[in-house]
Amino acid sequence: MTPLSIHTITNKPWSVEQCIRAYAAAGVDGITLWRYNFEGGDPSAVGRMIRDAGLVCTGLARGGFFPAVTKEARAAAIDDNKRAIDEAAACGAPVLVLVCGAVPGQALEVSRGQITDGIAACLDHARAAGVKLAIEPLHPMYADDRSAIVTTGQANDVCDALGSPPEAGIALDVFHTWWDAALEIEIHRAGRHGRLFAFHVCDWKTPTLDLLNDRGLMGEGCIDIRRIKSWVHAAGFSGPDEVEVFSTRWWAADQNDYLTKITAAWREHCL
Amino acid sequence: MTPLSIHTITNKPWSVEQCIRAYAAAGVDGITLWRYNFEGGDPSAVGRMIRDAGLVCTGLARGGFFPAVTKEARAAAIDDNKRAIDEAAACGAPVLVLVCGAVPGQALEVSRGQITDGIAACLDHARAAGVKLAIEPLHPMYADDRSAIVTTGQANDVCDALGSPPEAGIALDVFHTWWDAALEIEIHRAGRHGRLFAFHVCDWKTPTLDLLNDRGLMGEGCIDIRRIKSWVHAAGFSGPDEVEVFSTRWWAADQNDYLTKITAAWREHCL
Numbered sequence: 347m348t349p350l351s352i353h354t355i356t357n358k359p360w361s362v363e364q365c366i367r368a369y370a371a372a373g374v375d376g377i378t379l380w381r382y383n384f385e386g387g388d389p390s391a392v393g394r395m396i397r398d399a400g401l402v403c404t405g406l407a408r409g410g411f412f413p414a415v416t417k418e419a420r421a422a423a424i425d426d427n428k429r430a431i432d433e434a435a436a437c438g439a440p441v442l443v444l445v446c447g448a449v450p451g452q453a454l455e456v457s458r459g460q461i462t463d464g465i466a467a468c469l470d471h472a473r474a475a476g477v478k479l480a481i482e483p484l485h486p487m488y489a490d491d492r493s494a495i496v497t498t499g500q501a502n503d504v505c506d507a508l509g510s511p512p513e514a515g516i517a518l519d520v521f522h523t524w525w526d527a528a529l530e531i532e533i534h535r536a537g538r539h540g541r542l543f544a545f546h547v548c549d550w551k552t553p554t555l556d557l558l559n560d561r562g563l564m565g566e567g568c569i570d571i572r573r574i575k576s577w578v579h580a581a582g583f584s585g586p587d588e589v590e591v592f593s594t595r596w597w598a599a600d601q602n603d604y605l606t607k608i609t610a611a612w613r614e615h616c617l
Numbered sequence: 618m619t620p621l622s623i624h625t626i627t628n629k630p631w632s633v634e635q636c637i638r639a640y641a642a643a644g645v646d647g648i649t650l651w652r653y654n655f656e657g658g659d660p661s662a663v664g665r666m667i668r669d670a671g672l673v674c675t676g677l678a679r680g681g682f683f684p685a686v687t688k689e690a691r692a693a694a695i696d697d698n699k700r701a702i703d704e705a706a707a708c709g710a711p712v713l714v715l716v717c718g719a720v721p722g723q724a725l726e727v728s729r730g731q732i733t734d735g736i737a738a739c740l741d742h743a744r745a746a747g748v749k750l751a752i753e754p755l756h757p758m759y760a761d762d763r764s765a766i767v768t769t770g771q772a773n774d775v776c777d778a779l780g781s782p783p784e785a786g787i788a789l790d791v792f793h794t795w796w797d798a799a800l801e802i803e804i805h806r807a808g809r810h811g812r813l814f815a816f817h818v819c820d821w822k823t824p825t826l827d828l829l830n831d832r833g834l835m836g837e838g839c840i841d842i843r844r845i846k847s848w849v850h851a852a853g854f855s856g857p858d859e860v861e862v863f864s865t866r867w868w869a870a871d872q873n874d875y876l877t878k879i880t881a882a883w884r885e886h887c888l
Contacts, residue, residue: 450823450839454796487758489796490823490839496796525725525760525767552721552761557825568721568761 808852
């Protein structure tokens with residue numbers, strides 16, 4: 347059976363300690379941290395707490411945001427990504443998820459070049475730390491300021507341009523990619539190179555009322571999650587389903603009730 | 618110099634009569650109607666009013682919405698599209714814009730098949746009426762319930778599948794297509810087949826606060842409109858720039874002031 351992991355941002359009202367306790371009690375297998383979980387805290391202490399609770403740390407979100415207008419800002423982004431890699435290593439996250447970035451008004455191909463250069467500049471650091479870098483193709487509605495990489499094909503292209511190092515791969519999120527007719531082909535292309543590092547699930551609601559924070563819980567929307575999951579697993583991925591739901595609506599709900607709904611929705615729509 | 622046309626929905630608070638008077642007074646060349654402009658009225662009378670004002674009717678929005686779960690609903694959609702074709706012919710619109718449709722949860726390739734079948738069933742009617750059908754690829758954020766056709770490449774594929782009849786082509790909107798790395802190639806592919814029927818302009822704001830009604834006026838966002846326009850014209854298109862802005866913010870403004878801003882923004886960012 348596929349393991350289940352949950353991104354802490356899914357339960358944004360909870361502290362990381364609350365997430366760890368509640369996920370472990372609910373029988374969840376893993377947890378993907380967000381960098382805000384370390385604010386005022388120590389990543390290695392959080393990692394220890396995760397292991398002590400019997401959970402696996404499945405990733406850290408998020409690095410990236412490489413494109414910038416000035417050379418100085420691009421260098422600062424690389425430095426910040428190296429810090430994120432160190433945090434991932436400290437907390438025991440095998441993968442750092444990259445939201446690669448974009449600059450409004452800068453041509454997307456220019457930003458993709460800066461992303462490639464930025465990741466290239468982090469590879470040695472990642473290798474030494476034992477952390478993998480997972481490019482997350484984002485939905486095209488985020489192409490203005492969040493990601494110039496809007497398809498799985500472009501994520502594969504960047505990995506190819508880097509020379510297919512074992513540290514660079516892809517985090518595939520059904521929310522960002524479900525509309526793409528080339529998705530199955532590009533998942534298999536990624537699988538052939540062993541670069542499928544993470545699989546994120548949630549759903550696309552009709553209507554979606556906010557570009558950022560109105561994702562659906564699995565089953566609340568139109569995505570055929572099982573179909574995409576079957577492609578990912580046929581391509582050799584054997585990691586967990588990671589639930590990542592940004593939702594103002596769900597963040598306002600009782601988080602214990604919500605966690606029960608998350609695990610039920612996962613069983614019903616992902617297994 | 619490129620002619621300027623405006624979609625009546627850009628000035629949604631205005632009646633079609635107000636649009637015609639104001640566009641003509643502002644030196645705008647053309648007007649693209651929306652079917653709501655005919656509610657309780659006669660399309661041919663609207664067409665006469667347009668010509669009497671010295672304007673050109675550049676299109677009618679919108680037909681489409683072909684996919685449906687039942688055969689009956691798909692047949693009803695075809696009938697409605699034939700009525701829209703008749704309305705286009707009556708008002709003198711050379712082109713009917715198609716928002717092709719999608720059914721939440723139905724596989725997008727199934728919907729694209731139903732779209733192809735639906736357009737095929739309308740071609741004779743369109744030819745007899747002297748009206749062209751322009752598939753508008755919509756942004757992937759509308760793939761759930763508005764359009765299974767989310768790239769210019771898919772619009773070209775549908776035209777190819779129909780046998781490239783002269784009545785079937787593409788309405789290219791920068792808002793829907795700017796993110797697509799294959800855009801230039803697919804514009805040239807469309808141009809080679811003489812199937813570029815319309816070019817819509819507006820802008821993508823950062824942040825975009827609503828999936829439907831927060832478009833920007835040209836210059837308010839990140840789209841390099843002139844670059845895309847240069848591709849469209851290099852591919853043989855010689856029609857007008859059609860301004861189509863859905864914006865709760867601009868609809869709340871004084872529409873006369875707004876029209877002045879529209880023509881100024883067009884001169885500054887599209888010419």
